[in-house]
Structures are given as C-alpha cells and as structure tokens.
C-alpha cells in the first residue's frame with residue numbers, strides 16, 4: 718500500500734494520519750518516519766526524546782489494515798450495534814422538544830429571580846428591609862438560581878445526544894453503502910474517524926463519529942517489536 722499524502726504545509730508533508738494518531742502516555746500526536754524504505758508512525762515525543770515514552774511504533778500499512786478490519790466487523794454487526802443504538806437514542810429524542818421549552822422557561826425564571834434580587838437589594842439599601850430579612854431573601858433567591866442552572870445544564874446535555882444521533886445515522890448510512898475491500902478508503906476514513914489511540918504495538922483504539930469507540934488488534938505478523 719502506498720503512503721497517502723494530503724499535501725504540503727509550510728514545507729511539512731501532511732498525511733491522512735497526521736492529525737489522527739495519539740499517544741496514550743503523553744497525549745502527543747504521532748509522527749511519520751521512514752526507515753529502510755518503510756513508513757512508521759510513533760509518538761512525536763519518542764522521536765525527540767527516546768527514553769520518555771514507551772515504544773509505540775506502528776507500521777503505516779498496518780494502520781490501514783487494522784482500520785479495514787475494524788470497519789469490516791462494524792459493518793457485519795451494523796444492525797445489532799448501530800441500528801439498535803440509533804433506535805434507543807431516537808426514543809430519547811422524542812422528549813427533546815419538551816426540553817427546549819423547559820430551557821426557555823428556566824431562562825425566564827432566572828431573569829425574574831435576578832430582577833427580584835435587585836429589588837430586595839434596593840429595599841435593603843433604602844432601609845425598608847432589615848439585614849436579617851435581606852440576607853434570608855437573597856440566599857433563597859441564589860439557591861433557586863443555582864438549582865435552575867443545574868437543571869438547565871442537564872437539559873443541555875440531553876440536547877447533545879441529538880448531535881450524537883445525527884452522527885450515528887451518518888455512520889450507519891456510510892457503512893450501509895460501503896463494500897469492504899483490502900484497499901484503504903481515505904475518504905471514508907476522514908468522514909468517520911476522529912482519532913486513533915495507539916494502545917501499544919498490538920492494538921489500536923478508533924474513536925468514530927457518534928461517540929463510538931472500537932479497539933482492534935493489529936495482525937501479529939505486522940506488529941513492530943517493542944524496544
């Protein structure tokens with residue numbers, strides 16, 4: 718398999734894998750290097766400072782090969798895995814419009830409470846409201862605001878499920894169309910892969926769109942020896 722170049726940026730060649738592969742030890746991106754005519758990827762810290770990171774070297778063609786294996790399995794289990802997940806999320810989504818309405822209501826309640834707080838403060842400054850009564854009322858207001866903010870945050874995370882659902886549907890469609898081959902489908906890779914964590918020289922964990930995470934073993938004969 719040939720190395721896939723994306724183009725050149727300020728003299729550095731950008732590859733499809735350039736911004737994808739990460740080291741679980743230091744979180745740095747992997748860097749490509751060529752030895753004896755073969756392309757490898759390893760932690761950028763490792764190339765700079767050999768002792769710091771564990772040796773996590775992966776042969777470039779094996780990244781593509783492992784990706785293909787992962788996709789092959791995911792496509793084979795598409796209905797059990799993806800479609801049932803989509804169904805569950807769609808069931809949850811039916812409550813989303815109520816969420817939006819509630820968030821709007823919470824915003825109004827918070828605004829009303831803030832206005833009330835201002836009135837209470839004015840009454841206190843002008844001497845109408847005693848200090849004890851004033852602090853009781855303001856703390857009551859601030860507690861209510863805190864509760865509302867917590868509820869608002871919860872409702873917002875439920876909305877984030879929507880983005881996830883859209884991505885999972887897109888992933889499902891892409892896989893439905895996909896015909897597995899031994900070639901590396903760069904376009905599909907870019908559409909569905911967010912990052913790859915190189916667990917060690919034998920395993921890659923793929924982070925896909927829709928929050929899906931799948932770990933796949935690198936074929937034994939294609940693994941790099943650990944230093």
Ligand SMILES: [Zn+2]
Pocket residue numbers: 740741742743744745760761762763770771
């Ligand atoms: Zn590292």
